[in-house]
Amino acid sequence: MSFKIAIIGAGSVGFTKKLFTDILCVPEFKDIEFALTDLSEHNLQMIKAILDKIVESNKLPTKVTATTDRREAISGARYIISCVRVGGLEAYADDIHIPLKYGIDQCVGDTICAGGILYGQRNIPVILDFCKDIRELAEPGAKFLNYANPMAMNTWAAIEYGKVDTVGLCHGVQHGAEQIAEVLGAKSLSELDYICSGINHQTWFVDLKLNGRKIGKDELVAAFEAHSVFSQQEKLRIDVLKRFGVYSTESNGHLSEYLPWYRKRPEEITKWIDMSDWIHGETGGYLRHSTETRNWFETEFPQFLASAEKPIDPAKRSNEHASHILEALETGRVYRGHFNVKNNGVITNLPSDAIIESPGFVDRFGINMVSGVTIPEACAATCMASINVQRMSVHAAVTGDIDLLKLAVLHDPLVGAVSTPEEVWQMVDEMVVAQARWLPQYAHAVPAAKERLANSKVKTKEWAGAARRNVRSIEELRAEKAALKQAV
Template sequence: MTRIAFIGAGSITFTQTLVRDLLSFPALQGATLALMDIDDDRLAESEAMARRLVEANDLPATVEATTDRREALADADYVICAIHVGGEEPFRNEIEIPEEYGVYQAVGDTLGPGGVFRALRTIPTMVDLARDMEELCPDAPLLQHTNPMAMVCWAVAAETEIDVYGICHSVQGTAHDLASYVGVPSDEIEYWVAGINHMAWFLELEHDGRDLYPDLEAVLAKRGEAYADDVVRFETMDHFGSFITESSQHLSEYLPYFRQSEEEIDDLIDRSSYRADPEEFEYSPVCWLPTGEYLEQWSSIDPGEAFDPEAMDTQLDRSDEYAARIVHSLETGAVRRMNLNVPNTAGSRAGALISNLPADALVEVPSLVDGTGVHPCSAGDLPAQLAALNRTNVNVQALGVQAATEGDEAALRRAIKLDPLTSAVCTLEEADAMVDDLLAANGEYLPALS
């Protein structure tokens, strides 16, 4: 019987999506779902949700719930992880302190001061998790959803023997967006995407063998509603030649061009036809809100207030998330291709998967998954300008990982100084002062630097 451990199962909305996805496959309906979280209340809600899906569909699956990570991991065949380390206080500090220095992050969970400091407080826990896996389930792959994706997976791969695959939905989400922009059914487009997480490039985009880039360029030239809904990505395509994954909102904080002042951010919002509803929590809309409002939305969410397992939809509709598809392919041999985040030399006999990015980088590349394993595909050289933009983020990631795994404060300070957004608005002295303030505020959450 397949055993699937969910670490961070108290993230009830995400866990519900993944449990529903897994149970939608008949071959996985007899699995054991071992839910683990350190929050008893949230764990109880996720357990009730999973049991409701199993019982409503009369399935033979077994649901377990525990606050003991090692208990959940014991003899697991697969480990799915979606954790948040530290709660609201450090997250708030990582947004509000940089604002005092003019660094206005959209979300602050991937790059920038927020992403680097999140890596510092997350990586030690993730490495500890992987060490437990080495002992309790050494052959299980770690299907990893926690941000900052690249830095977390990079550290786990470097520090342990566990096979870690970073899973994101930005590629499939962007594919849906692009299909809508050019008026093509989303299930009919074909694409080849490579780069790094949240900054991967649609190197090929076709429908029935026809290149769709001329259609995208026409959308750009028209400067209409589609352009207004996705200003940053269309502008990036205009200047650098390829469309990029992740939303305009999120992408704006990985580049030095779009968030240099509150006025510039307001101008982006004014140029967009999109208007976020502050009463409704959706990931992309809140990224458009002025800096700080995303934080307020995030911290105000308490899924327990509204969750009622008896009222939930029990249909086994499948989402676009990759995790269940990976498990299904490995279990049944069904062949699938999906973009996964892996070390740049993973499974490669010919050197780096993306040859003009650093060999030790964490890259996002097409990967074939079947009954024999996960097989990342070589993407060769990226166009020079795309690789250059990727390297601006990889430079920060490399130093962030060094800071987290070696307790190296000098590496931390260099990571922040090399961050594209920080370096666009801060002097070197201001970057150091910002790091000082963040260390003072969040020191208790940073075991590597304590």
């Protein structure tokens, strides 16, 4: 087989390498072309060097090109994969730090909440540019695979306004299933049969079977509480499981910022999170992790390049959806997964226009969703709160309506639990002004926002958050890695 895959945001080096090696685990794909594109020429050259080394070491005919010209990369592509972060870590820091001034403590801030909504405002105009290029330049019928957050908003915009065949992909379901299999004592993940449904990062394990035996709430709660690690790291998820009756796919830290009950009081936050790793609820945890990872890669690049000499091992193919979807579409080998698509009645008790995450099967005929799923009422209510925010956020991003943007932020569950309307209005003004270079649709609103900020009487505070860790230096990271290696 010979076709072209364009990867936008390929400078996300580790993730691009994973997608690349996964796809080349499919024997029929050895003759394909990967077209890498990114704004950073530096990052592009690093990832191209790594992928070229993989191709050379495995004696493959695979073609790898790299260009900062996105349209050149997309031209003739059958599949376009996006893993972009518009504004990079600089804008992301604003997503975390500015809301803290108004008492909003986020762990990740890239899906909803104040940070996720502004992230969507930056991403959506760019996503629509991608869609325009795909319509004009890609192979007819090309498929757009979006890995970038905010997942639901990006996918919503690409489908509704970009008019491109789009699917959103995330790995939260797989990671949650791995946890459940472990606490239940499964010998392998294949023993666990599960159905997850909801919206991205608020997807729920609505049906669980271990070797054909149905697993109920009480058994699952007992299994998690008996686990020496997860009982400490996933306290909030276990509490939600007890109250809702089903386990959430999303990490303790992510889930904590999507619900209005666990992060609204600083003194309560530490009761529900765990500081052993960023993903369990640390203030600005993913920002810290992303900063450290970038610094680490820059310093350790020779080691990453050397590791690329290892042969590709199909047994180590990851559970990221992309390679399996492409394999199913191209070969007809059926793949079952959980995908982000427009609802259109798939989940009976969520709106038809929402982007849902639910089970589907892929073969030569495309992605075929399992329809007629009804999720528990409490899960639907929680999803609806986010869907309403997502809908307003997408429409604000497309129209540049700053008043609608403020209303979207005001209706976010955590923001609404912490901040007053006056604080939200000022916070959005401050974020739009700080990020103006990435928000062209709000250029007309920036002068008035600046004037309001100059005359505002709303008080803010300098606050690092309830559970903050400092960014570690390369030397500290190296020492910790050496200590862990020695301990093993």
